[in-house]
Amino acid sequence: MPKIVNHEKQREKVAEAAWRVIRKMGLDQASVRNIAEEAGLSVGSMRHYFSTQSELLSYAMKKVTKRVEERIACIAFSGDLLKDIPLLIDEIIPTDEEKRNEMEVWFAFVVKSMSDPNLAGHRCEVDDALRQVFIKIMNELTAIGMALPDLDIELEIERFYALIDGLAIHAILRPEIVTADMMRRAVHRHLMSLCRPPSGS
Amino acid sequence: MPKIVNHEKQREKVAEAAWRVIRKMGLDQASVRNIAEEAGLSVGSMRHYFSTQSELLSYAMKKVTKRVEERIACIAFSGDLLKDIPLLIDEIIPTDEEKRNEMEVWFAFVVKSMSDPNLAGHRCEVDDALRQVFIKIMNELTAIGMALPDLDIELEIERFYALIDGLAIHAILRPEIVTADMMRRAVHRHLMSLCRPPSGS
Structure with missing residues (x-):
């Protein structure tokens, strides 16, 4: 053993x-x-x-995913969506050195997967899993009546997911402009823009 | 000659x-x-x-930028921001085959530029120019009183720009999910969410 x-x-x-x-x-x-x-x-x-080198790279790519999954599994969710959603997204976006390193490697694999069928399958699996995260976020916000009425949910899922990936890439490429603080504020602002104003305001 | x-x-x-x-x-x-x-x-x-190969690749990368610039230079702007902003963004996001091909190549160069200083300079120039586009969009919406009051303009610039890059990447990787129509609807929805409701409504 x-x-x-x-x-x-x-x-x-x-x-x-x-x-x-x-x-x-x-x-x-x-x-x-x-x-x-x-x-x-x-x-x-x-x-x-x-x-083979291909097997090595495929393993190295999947290992990035596994790290993110492990971090998400360790989150202590509170049950308050307005706190839990940012906590979850914080594990996807590069808010510290370790996550920035991961994201740089992941980004390289994503581009390689465009011309390498050995990597494309896993890339699509991860994309599906991430899209599911945003489907779940929008569905839960709707189910408990927090989401604004009349939202086009399918569109909002993609808009939220695309924003997060865009922020992540910008943070890798221009860390001096797109800081962890800016990403978090953008996530908060986006989330607020999808929700009814808090009662009493 | x-x-x-x-x-x-x-x-x-x-x-x-x-x-x-x-x-x-x-x-x-x-x-x-x-x-x-x-x-x-x-x-x-x-x-x-x-x-050198490096010179060739650097030229090929700059040629992608030039194509986008040439298309933008050909846009017949109307003066109506709510029409002109989507027209402009349409030339940046991969809404047709030609732009999709360009974006795939650009994306590969961006990743390569992360470990290749010969390409990093041009990548930063383009990033600066694109960020300027969104700075201009937000400033003009504000100047003519269309933007919602109390927006954090610096944050909205990054949120809009990140959304557009996220959509572009998703459209390359999952064209069957993120179609040209979906990208356009997301741009429209985002723009509307930044603006005061039209008067009379």
Whole structure:
């Protein structure tokens, strides 16, 4: 059993080395040789963990998703949607160094998936899962009567989801302009614009 | 003189071949050899047009920007902001095949620019120019009294710009979900949400 654990740990170590190579040199430089060097392994030993470069990259891509899922699973939701929705979105957008690194790698994989069918399947799965998040947000806001009446829900799902992806990309490309604080304020403002004014106001 | 014209025409032909290679095979396969083959030129003759692969890619990236600028320069603005803003945005988002192809290539360059300083400068210039578009939109809506009072203009600039980039990326990745019609409706809805209700309503 310890051997299996070590094997998986080693695969994770290789995936993390792949992320660093992608961030420093770009995905086009993420060769088995460069990743082995970054991981401090011999090129020969890489075969124990991944049989092809394609398998390695696919694993490294899925590992990004898994990290985000694990963080979301750890959120202590309060039951108050106006607090919980920003908490959830905070785990998707790059509000700190770790998430910024992840997002840079993810973004590279997304572009690569446009010409690489091995990566396209997982990219679509993640896109479906993220769209489901925004479907759920809009449906719950509607169900408890917080959403403004007469919203085109299908359109609002896409508008919210597109805003979040746009903010995430801008934060990666121009961190000095699109800060974590600005992203959070934009999320808050957007959420408020979808909801009825609080009663009493 | 005809020689100079032909030289520039030939450079454009090579840039367009580079775009096709990037879309079919990814930017990591956009070697001088692959681009020459796609353009129907010998590898040797490529040296007449571009001295390095880096110069070629930088030219091909700037050519995408130039196309968008040329389309925007051709718009017949009416003076009515509620019509003109959607017209302008229509030239930035991938509402047809040509713009979708452009956006796919642009997106690849953006990711490459994250680890390639030769491309990063132009990417920032374009980002600055696009942000200026949204600064101008928000300022004009405010100046003529159409914008809602009490908007946080700096935040709304980023929210609008991020929405547009998010929509553009989603339309490239999931054209069956994020159609041209949906993007246009999202732009309209967003614009309306920033403006006072029309008088008389």
